[in-house]
Amino acid sequence: MKTQLMEPESVVDLVPQILNPQKILVPIDFSTMSKQAFQYALRFAEQFRCEIILLHVVEPETVIAGTPLALDVFAQLDEDTAAAAADLAALAASSRNRPNSVTSAVRNGHAPNEITKAAKDLDVDLIIIATHGYTSWRHLCISSTAERVVRAAPCPVLVVRDKEHEFC
Numbered sequence: 001m002k003t004q005l006m007e008p009e010s011v012v013d014l015v016p017q018i019l020n021p022q023k024i025l026v027p028i029d030f031s032t033m034s035k036q037a038f039q040y041a042l043r044f045a046e047q048f049r050c051e052i053i054l055l056h057v058v059e060p061e062t063v064i065a066g067t068p069l070a071l072d073v074f075a076q077l078d079e080d081t082a083a084a085a086a087d088l089a090a091l092a093a094s095s096r097n098r099p100n101s102v103t104s105a106v107r108n109g110h111a112p113n114e115i116t117k118a119a120k121d122l123d124v125d126l127i128i129i130a131t132h133g134y135t136s137w138r139h140l141c142i143s144s145t146a147e148r149v150v151r152a153a154p155c156p157v158l159v160v161r162d163k164e165h166e167f168c
Contacts, residue, residue: 019048019126019156020048021044021048021050021124022048022050022051022125023050023051023052023053023122023123023124023125023126024041024044024045024050024051024052024124024125024128025053025055025115025118025119025124025126025127025128026038026041026052026054026055026127026128026129027055027056027057027111027115027127027129027130027149028055028088028091029056029111029130030087031130031132033130033131033160033161033162034129034130035091036130037128037130037160038052038091038095038128040128040158040160041128042095042100044126044128045100045102046100049100050100050125051100051101051102051103052095052101052102052103053102053103053104053105053118053124054088054092054103054104055104055105055106055107055114055118056084056087056088056104056106056107057106057108057109057110057111057114057115058081058084058106058107058108059108059109059110060108060109081108084106085104085106088104088105088106089104091104092104105118105122111145112145112148112149113152115127115129115145115149115153116149116152116153116154119153119154120154125155125156126155126156126157127149127153127155127157127158128157128158128160129145129146129149129157129158129159129160130146130159130160131144131145131146131147131159131161132144132162146159
């Protein structure tokens, strides 16, 4: 089998066919970096005229087995979910001057799992997620939601780092 090289113009012609998202999922943890990922998504949505879905995952407090509960974990989870829904709605509303559809959703559970489940359930074409860029021991201790999403995602993932180019 002989490999055929493509001319740069023909490669560029293929890009719209390869990447033509209709739905973009943007996980939001309300950090500066996740809001930057949302800005990336807005630019993609302008380019491809697609829908953006903002997603926040509320992770339940971990309870150590055998210890008495000092607070009602489920009531706290409901409060956190309601607060996140309001904050997401405000973030979505801040983009209303753009010609794209921006919706939001809140899920409860382990963030990487819920993000990949949402991508499947909502049939998204692209995930744009922020990473905080932790390295060495901090990465080992904290782990990376973005890394876990990249490994399990059912679609392409664009990871936005702190030192990326500004689109806006």
